[in-house]
Amino acid sequence: xxxxxxxxxxxxxxxxxxxxxxxxxxxxxSDLGLTGTKFGCGEGLCGACTVIVGNEAVRSxxxxxKAVAGKRVMTIEGIGQNGLHAIQHAFLEHRAFxxxxxxxxxxxxAYALLLKTxxxxxxxxxxxxxxxxxxxxxxxxxxxxxxxxxxxxxxxx
Amino acid sequence: MAExxxxxxxxxxxxxxxxxxxxxxVFFGAExxxxxxxxxxxxxxxxxADFNAYLKIGADGRVTCLAGKVELGQGAxxxxxxxxxxxxxxxxxxxxxVMGDTELCPYDMGTFGSMCTPLLWPAVRRAGAEAKAxxxxxxxxxxxxxxGQLQVKxxxxxxxxxxxxxxxxxxxxxGKRIERHLENVPVKAAGFAVIGTSPMRKDGVDKVxxxxxxxxxxxxxxxxxxxxxxxxxxxxxLKSADTSAAEKTRGVRVVKDGGMIAVLHERPDIAVExxxxxxxxxxNPPTGPDDKTIFEHIQKTAPQPRVVGxxxxxxEGERMVGSVIEETYLNSYVAHAPxxxxxxxxxxxxGKVTVWASSQAPFQVQRAVASALGMPAEKVRIISRYVGxxxxxxxxxxxxxxxxxxxxxTGKPVQVVYSRQxxxxxxxxxxxxxxxxxxGVAGGKIVLWDSHVFGAGDREANPFYDIPHKRVTSAGGWxxxxxxxxxxxxxGAWRAPSVNSNTFARxxxxxxxxxxAGMDPLEFRLNNLTNPRVRRVLxxxxxxxxxxAGRAPTGRGAGMACGMYSNACNATMVEVAVNRGTGAVQVxxxxxxxxxGLVVNPxxxxxxxxxxxxxxxxxxxAEEVRFRNGEVLDTNFDTYQxxxxxxxxxxxxxxxxxxETPALGGGEPPIIxxxxxxxxxxxxxxxxxxxxxxxTPERVKAAVAKx
Numbered sequence: 001x002x003x004x005x006x007x008x009x010x011x012x013x014x015x016x017x018x019x020x021x022x023x024x025x026x027x028x029x030s031d032l033g034l035t036g037t038k039f040g041c042g043e044g045l046c047g048a049c050t051v052i053v054g055n056e057a058v059r060s061x062x063x064x065x066k067a068v069a070g071k072r073v074m075t076i077e078g079i080g081q082n083g084l085h086a087i088q089h090a091f092l093e094h095r096a097f098x099x100x101x102x103x104x105x106x107x108x109x110a111y112a113l114l115l116k117t118x119x120x121x122x123x124x125x126x127x128x129x130x131x132x133x134x135x136x137x138x139x140x141x142x143x144x145x146x147x148x149x150x151x152x153x154x155x156x157x
Numbered sequence: 158m159a160e161x162x163x164x165x166x167x168x169x170x171x172x173x174x175x176x177x178x179x180x181x182x183v184f185f186g187a188e189x190x191x192x193x194x195x196x197x198x199x200x201x202x203x204x205x206a207d208f209n210a211y212l213k214i215g216a217d218g219r220v221t222c223l224a225g226k227v228e229l230g231q232g233a234x235x236x237x238x239x240x241x242x243x244x245x246x247x248x249x250x251x252x253x254x255v256m257g258d259t260e261l262c263p264y265d266m267g268t269f270g271s272m273c274t275p276l277l278w279p280a281v282r283r284a285g286a287e288a289k290a291x292x293x294x295x296x297x298x299x300x301x302x303x304x305g306q307l308q309v310k311x312x313x314x315x316x317x318x319x320x321x322x323x324x325x326x327x328x329x330x331x332g333k334r335i336e337r338h339l340e341n342v343p344v345k346a347a348g349f350a351v352i353g354t355s356p357m358r359k360d361g362v363d364k365v366x367x368x369x370x371x372x373x374x375x376x377x378x379x380x381x382x383x384x385x386x387x388x389x390x391x392x393x394x395l396k397s398a399d400t401s402a403a404e405k406t407r408g409v410r411v412v413k414d415g416g417m418i419a420v421l422h423e424r425p426d427i428a429v430e431x432x433x434x435x436x437x438x439x440x441n442p443p444t445g446p447d448d449k450t451i452f453e454h455i456q457k458t459a460p461q462p463r464v465v466g467x468x469x470x471x472x473e474g475e476r477m478v479g480s481v482i483e484e485t486y487l488n489s490y491v492a493h494a495p496x497x498x499x500x501x502x503x504x505x506x507x508g509k510v511t512v513w514a515s516s517q518a519p520f521q522v523q524r525a526v527a528s529a530l531g532m533p534a535e536k537v538r539i540i541s542r543y544v545g546x547x548x549x550x551x552x553x554x555x556x557x558x559x560x561x562x563x564x565x566x567t568g569k570p571v572q573v574v575y576s577r578q579x580x581x582x583x584x585x586x587x588x589x590x591x592x593x594x595x596x597g598v599a600g601g602k603i604v605l606w607d608s609h610v611f612g613a614g615d616r617e618a619n620p621f622y623d624i625p626h627k628r629v630t631s632a633g634g635w636x637x638x639x640x641x642x643x644x645x646x647x648x649g650a651w652r653a654p655s656v657n658s659n660t661f662a663r664x665x666x667x668x669x670x671x672x673x674a675g676m677d678p679l680e681f682r683l684n685n686l687t688n689p690r691v692r693r694v695l696x697x698x699x700x701x702x703x704x705x706a707g708r709a710p711t712g713r714g715a716g717m718a719c720g721m722y723s724n725a726c727n728a729t730m731v732e733v734a735v736n737r738g739t740g741a742v743q744v745x746x747x748x749x750x751x752x753x754g755l756v757v758n759p760x761x762x763x764x765x766x767x768x769x770x771x772x773x774x775x776x777x778x779a780e781e782v783r784f785r786n787g788e789v790l791d792t793n794f795d796t797y798q799x800x801x802x803x804x805x806x807x808x809x810x811x812x813x814x815x816x817e818t819p820a821l822g823g824g825e826p827p828i829i830x831x832x833x834x835x836x837x838x839x840x841x842x843x844x845x846x847x848x849x850x851x852x853t854p855e856r857v858k859a860a861v862a863k864x
Contacts, residue, residue, distance in 0.1 A: 040497075076366065084365070100364030127803075130801055133794060135546050137800070138764070139771055139802050
C-alpha cells in the first residue's frame with residue numbers, strides 16, 4: 001500500500017511516500033541515497049545490510065519499510081557523525097577490513113551489541129557476529145577491534 | 158585548478174577528469190623483474206611487460222599515484238602510495254592514489270596472480286626515484302646550488318647549511334608541465350621510512366564510515382536499475398517470454414536486445430519485482446554431469462594430457478621402490494562468493510561511455526564494452542575504484558557490458574547489480590579436478606612419482622621434491638582451452654589457481670608415503686627436499702608449532718603441508734579435533750611460515766595470510782558447488798557455507814626474513830597448503846585419509862567408518 005512512512009533516520013526525521021511493503025534496504029539506498037548499507041545476499045543471510053532499528057540489529061534486506069514506521073533507524077552513516085566512533089577507530093587500528101564491503105554491516109552489528117552488552121566476552125562477540133559474513137577473512141581482527149572498542153567505550157574514550 | 162580538487166586522499170568522481178591536467182609527469186618503461194619467473198605468470202601476461210605507471214605532483218605538493226591495478230581489499234592502494242612516499246621523501250598522507258581508471262591510469266592487464274607487489278610496486282618505486290632526481294635537478298637550477306648540496310625532506314628541497322634557500326616540490330612544478338627523463342636512477346637501498354612498516358590503510362576511513370563507493374553505489378541523475386531475465390540452467394534456451402504484465406508496472410521499461418530481456422525502473426527492487434512477472438518458457442538442456450559424476454566426466458572429456466615434468470626413467474623407479482601407494486584425489490567446484498556481487502553503473506554522454514564496474518581487470522572490460530557497443534576503446538572509460546572482493550572471480554565483468562548496452566539503448570544511466578543467485582550462477586568457478594598419483598619410496602627416499610592431473614591446471618603439479626624418476630602430466634585447467642562440455646559451466650581463476658588442488662594431492666600423498674615408510678612427516682619431507690627456502694619455512698613452522706616427531710596417526714591431530722606459488726614458499730601446520738560421531742572437524746590452531754622475499758608491509762602481509770587461512774578453511778572443509786544438468790543448486794549462503802567467526806582457529810603467521818629476494822605477491826601463496834595440512838591432521842587424529850575436498854562432516858564420518 002502506498003503511504004507515507006515516517007521514522008527517525010540517524011537522528012533526523014525522515015518520511016518516504018512509497019509502497020510500504022518495499023524492502024528497507026532499497027528505500028535506504030535508492031530513495032534516500034544512503035549507500036553505506038550494502039546489498040549482499042537479499043535473504044538476510046550475510047549481514048552486509050545490517051541497520052539498527054530501535055536497539056536491535058536487523059537485516060534491512062529482509063525488513064519491509066512499514067516495520068520501521070515511527071521507529072529509530074540507524075545506518076553506518078549515523079555512526080560517528082561527530083568524529084569517528086570507538087568501533088570505527090578500532091577497526092582502523094586493527095585493519096579489521098580488507099575489501100570493506102562487509103564493514104558497514106560489521107560495524108553496525110557491533111554497535112548494536114555494545115548498546116546492550118557494553119562489555120561483551122569474546123564468546124558473546126562471536127555469537128553476536130556469527131551471521132555477519134566476511135569473505136576476505138578479517139574475522140580475527142574484527143573480534144579484536146570490537147573487544148578493544150568495548151574497553152575504550154567503557155573507559156569513556 | 159586540478160590541484161584544488163585533490164584533497165586529503167579523497168576525490169570526487171568528477172574530479173578524476175581533471176587530475177591529469179597539470180603537473181609533473183614522470184614516465185618510465187618496463188623492465189624485467191627479478192624474482193618472478195616468467196613461466197609462473199599467467200599466459201595472458203606473457204610478451205613484453207607493459208605496466209607503465211606514472212605519478213603526478215600537484216602545485217599544492219600533493220602527490221597522486223595513478224595505477225591501473227585495482228584495490229580489491231588486498232591493500233594495494235596503501236602499498237603503492239608507500240612506494241612513492243618512500244622514494245620521493247614525502248609523508249604518506251600527502252600521497253593520493255587513483256586506481257583502476259582506464260582514462261587516467263596506465264594500462265594494466267589485471268589485478269590477479271599476486272603480481273602487484275613483485276611487478277607494479279617496484280615500477281612505482283622506480284618512478285618515484287626518477288621523479289625525485291628530476292626535481293633535484295630542477296631545484297638545483299632554481300636554487301643555484303649543486304645537487305650534491307641539496308637535501309629533501311617532506312617534499313621540500315633545501316640547500317645544506319643554507320636552509321633559507323629552499324623550494325618545495327609544489328613550487329617547482331606549479332604552472333608548468335615538465336617532462337624529463339633520467340636513466341637508471343637507483344631506488345633507495347637502505348634507510349627506509351615506509352618499507353618494512355605497517356602504515357594505516359589509505360582506504361580505511363572510507364571503509365569504516367560507509368563512504369567507500371563501490372560500482373553499485375554510484376548514483377546518477379535519471380538512473381535506471383536493470384533486472385535481467387536469466388535462464389534456470391546453463392544450456393537452457395528461451396522458447397518464449399511474455400513480458401506484458403511486467404510492462405504494465407508503473408515506471409517500468411522492458412528492453413529486448415540481442416537475446417537479453419531487461420526490466421528497468423528507477424528503483425532496483427521494483428525492477429526485480431516486475432521481472433518476476435515475466436512468463437518465460439525455457440527449454441532445458443540435455444542431461445549433463447552432476448557434482449557426483451563430474452570426476453568420471455572430467456577424466457573422460459579432458460584434452461590430451463601434456464607432460465609438465467619428467468626426470469629419469471619410470472621403469473627404473475618401479476624397480477627401485479620398496480613400497481608403492483596409488484591414490485586418486487578429488488577437488489570440487491568452488492565459488493568465489495565475494496561479498497559484493499558483480500555490479501556496474503554505465504552512462505553514455507557525448508559519444509562516450511563510462512562504466513563503473515566491480516572488476517579486477519578494467520582494461521579488459523574496456524575492450525569488452527567497446528566491442529559490444531561497436532565503439533573505439535578510447536571512447537570507453539572503465540572505473541574500478543573500490544571493489545568488494547575478487548579472488549579471481551571478477552576478472553571478467555559481463556555486467557559492465559550489460560549496463561553499457563542498456564545505457565546506450567535507453568539513453569539513461571543504468572545500473573546492474575547481480576543478485577546473489579546471479580552471482581553463483583554466472584561465477585566462473587574453480588574447476589573440479591582429479592589428481593591421480595602413483596609414487597614409491599626406497600630407503601626413506603621418494604624414487605618414483607607418476608602423476609596425472611585432470612581439470613585443475615598444471616601450476617605446481619610438478620613436485621619440488623628431489624625425485625629421480627618421475628613423470629607429471631596435466632590435462633585441461635582453469636585457464637580455458639578445455640573441450641566444450643568438459644565443465645558444465647564456465648571456470649576460471651580462483652585464488653592460487655591450480656595450486657590448491659595440486660598441493661592438496663601432492664602433500665596428502667607425501668604424508669601417505671611417510672606413514673607407509675614409518676617416518677615422521679617433517680623428517681620425511683626434509684629427507685626428500687633440498688630446496689633451501691622450502692626447508693627453511695618447514696623448519697620455521699615446526700619450531701613455532703612445536704612439532705613433535707611421530708609416525709601418523711599419532712592421535713594428536715597435527716598435520717602439515719608445504720608448497721610454492723609464484724616463487725613464495727609456504728609451510729602450514731595445523732591442529733584439529735575430529736568428532737568421530739559427527740565427522741565435524743574443529744581447527745584449533747594454524748601456524749604458517751612464509752617466505753615472501755622482502756616484506757614491504759608486514760601487517761599487510763599478515764592480513765593476506767590470515768585471510769587465506771580463513772578462506773582456506775572454507776574450501777577445505779565446507780565449500781562445494783552442487784549442480785545437476787546445468788542447474789546450479791547452491792545459490793546463496795544458506796546452503797553454500799563460507800567460514801564464520803565460530804570457525805576461527807588460533808592463527809600464527811611467521812614471516813621469514815629474506816630481504817635478499819625481491820618482494821613477492823602475498824594474496825595467494827598463503828592459501829595453497831590448507832587442504833593438505835588439514836587432511837593430514839585429520840589422518841593424524843583418526844587414521845582416516847580424506848581423498849576429496851571439501852572434507853565435510855559426511856565425508857569425514859564415512860572415511861572414519863572405513864578405518
